[in-house]
Amino acid sequence: MIFAIEKGNQCPEWAFDGQIHSVFDKAINIITNDASIPWVSLLDYTLPNTPCGYRVALSMQPGFRQLKVGERVYFRGGILRFPSNPLCNIETRSAKFWKNPPLILRYEKEQLIINSKISEVGLIKYINIKLPKITIKNKSDYLSYLHLTFDKGFLHSPSRVVDNIGKGDGLTPSGDDFICGILAVLHQANKLDNQFSQVLNELTKAIQTRWHQTTDVSRHYLAQALDGDFSQPVQWLVYSLFHSSSDIDVDKALNDVLEIGSSSGADIISGILYGVEELLF
Template sequence: MNLKNSREVQSNLVPLYLKNKRLGKVHSKFKSGLNIQFEDILIYISHTESALSAYGINIDKDKLQEIMEMVEIKDVVIFKECKLIFYSTYKNITLNLENIELIDLRIPVIQIKKREIRNTILYSILKEYDFKNNIGLKIDDKINYYIDLLVKSDKENSKLNEEIIKFFSGRGKGLTPSGDDILIGFTTAILSFNEENIFGNWIKDISLLINKKVTTEISVSYIRALIEGYLSYNFIELIYSMNIKESNYVYGIIEKIKKFGHTSGNDTLFGFFLGLKFLSDN
């Protein structure tokens, strides 16, 4: 997979979700893009040099800049005939999605065996990384207890799952709290090894327990995409790197993810590493 030629692209999850939607609104704006809310899902529109998110659309920078300058939070957005129509105070702007290329962001399945995880370049790099001083949570005895429980507990035990998920969900600061990112990374590892059937209770419990009552709408949207089997482009690359034996290539993928958000990339990588540890022992 390669998106380095800066073309306009969208996740193949976007049209599937928008097919039965009509009325939305501008939810939030950032330096590099904005979220459009349709019911409980956030569609993220960014520029072509950004990593494509699971519910993402990457468009030309000038086009994005025009939208960003004209719209305000809570402005109405209508999806009609494969177009997003922004109803701004200044003027209406139409973004035609019909000719924007679809990118498959479904979670790929790892080809290696679980017993081979600890022998991969990716695992060895993550094992040596100083997560303690780079994630958004201060590691203390209580955090260590729940990290240990996350890695060692039976994921078919819903009572334990609930205790773990309630501890991590919403914990930390930011648009996606660090605890949510750790859970997302952990669950990504399980799904990338096609372990949904074996650890089905964990998948079910996390989808039920992470909601707007306990964390941010952005986290809920990410979890929703993950449970449906979709990831951001950078994490698709991370999963593929499990099969790569060239360390410089794997380092490059990891470095891109580290730069995401204030600590979000590191938090999710940490969760993914914990998921790999869990899988290699089960």
């Protein structure tokens, strides 16, 4: 029996049946038969927390690499069971829920601008190290490099950014990660001032018409983002942008997001910074 270390706030507490969707060195994705929680992930403890993820020492358990796509999985009594390899069964009841940031009740626009500039500088520095053959001066340069749509006037035509769905390579294309970043800011802004409800509704409807244009994995994360659920590092970065008066705290939150995936973290941050500028500046 293997014990999960942490779990997300959307991890199911009730029984379900499912099958393995995909297996990676540090992650296993499971499709469930429960429409309310259609997706569960097992994540190595070195990866960031997600709303429907259990953090487990996957890299220390060679048995997980023997699991195959399509194999049956079932969840009973708090234990995630793999009939093909019982040594991989996971006890989830002792796992702690990962820590969410405090609620943001108000923010200072001047501090938000300062924190956004700090974050953009950090993002551009990271990108230029990672992509030494090109020169990126600001987030707009990076979005252009990704061939993403990011016109000014998002509030007047929010559905335009949906043209980015499916753009880019990988399990979560850059365009989808960019949109998730925008949604992270939009949900936070709407909590502070519900004048953004109409924008959120319009964007939600537009995204739902484009599900077929992206991957299963990315569709799952977009669906969570539409509900206001994001990975722990993304939530803490948004919190730091709105709340922190410490450059160190902002830099740490930024670097935690940059560690997500090969380029997903940078793409999400570009969406967050775009969203902050369009919604609140």
